[in-house]
Amino acid sequence: MHISEGILSGPVLISGVALAAAGTAIGLRKLDYERIPRAAILSAAFFVASLIHVPVGPSSVHLILNGIVGLILGWGAFPVILVALVLQAVFFQFGGITTLGVNTMIMALPAVFCYYLFGSLVLKQPRIALPAAFACGVFSVFFAGIMVGLALTFTEENFLKVSYLVVASHIPVMIIEGFITAFCVAFLGKVQPGMLQG
């Protein structure tokens, strides 16, 4: 999901930075002290998850974990993902510094979106919490694929074609992330229910 440097045009990069900055500002405001340790753990998990690789066709696909980040932190996903992306760009050369804004939008916006879609289901309806968590994991990756398509549309490729390609190649990741998110929700529900209360 990381878009490399030198692909996107200037206006896309700049609007990505502006939107990501706005999201990060909202996220930082909502991230009070009690949630900092949680945010740090999730940031570390997101940072390392990109190393778990699933080979698909000509490209390589890795875990993202934006679903669980969004589910637990809501808007806090923005600063958390931004920090992890900076470190991934510096240490692993995934993505790049100029594309940070766009990449943050690609992964954090679906996280927040899925938080609003599935958050209340997971947190308040114990009966369907697990299926909802699964769906949260799946759709956060799905929407991230759509975001990649959207970002690339303005520069080179056809929106439907790219989105289709990205989403199709991420189907294994979507399923794995669905299970991981459901597992995390089940595990936290038993061990640390307070962590799931938004």
Place this chain on the structure above:
Amino acid sequence: MKTFSTINRRRWNCVFVGVMGLTIFCMLWPGSAKAHRINVFAWMEGDFIHTESKFSGGKRVNGGEIIVYDLEGKQLLSGKTDADGEFSFKIPRKTGMKIVTQAGMGHRGEWTIPPSEIAPTGPEQKVSPKTSATSKPQIGTTSVSLDQIRGVLEQSLDQRFNPVLKMLAESQDKGPTLTNILGGIGYILGLAGLAAYMHFRRKSAEIEAGKKD
């Protein structure tokens, strides 16, 4: 109250152990080094330039798009990599080149060949007829021209050095190392510590202000 907090702490320990377990699991994952960066490597062989494109960790870019630019950014030619991630082309112009590989979905890598690497054969070859003309009387007896010698030399040097160049390229192509991973996690913990420091400084200031009142 005390028992509650110890239970709580135990739970946190559980979470901590879980996260550490996941982290270690990630590091030991067989494909852990494979991911997103594309490494392009190009080397010369006679009039041809061979390129090799891989994702970091060694998976070859199959069917990726290769575009070759000159250093001014003008496109010279383009093509597609084969199943081994390789693509070769004849040098279109004796100039520095930038070789860009795109593998779709926003993956991109590049390799620059400086003019100095290509130019020597250009100007020198132009000069060589003169030198061979002036040196002809000296060589006289040999029927082999300097150009031919140079050609043979270049060929055998290419043969000798290409494996070395490939090895160099492969040694450059290191996935994320343990140092990188731990360094990143360290930065995140440091940021969390910074946030905690700011918070408690503010809090202790509040408490002191309360004492004064």
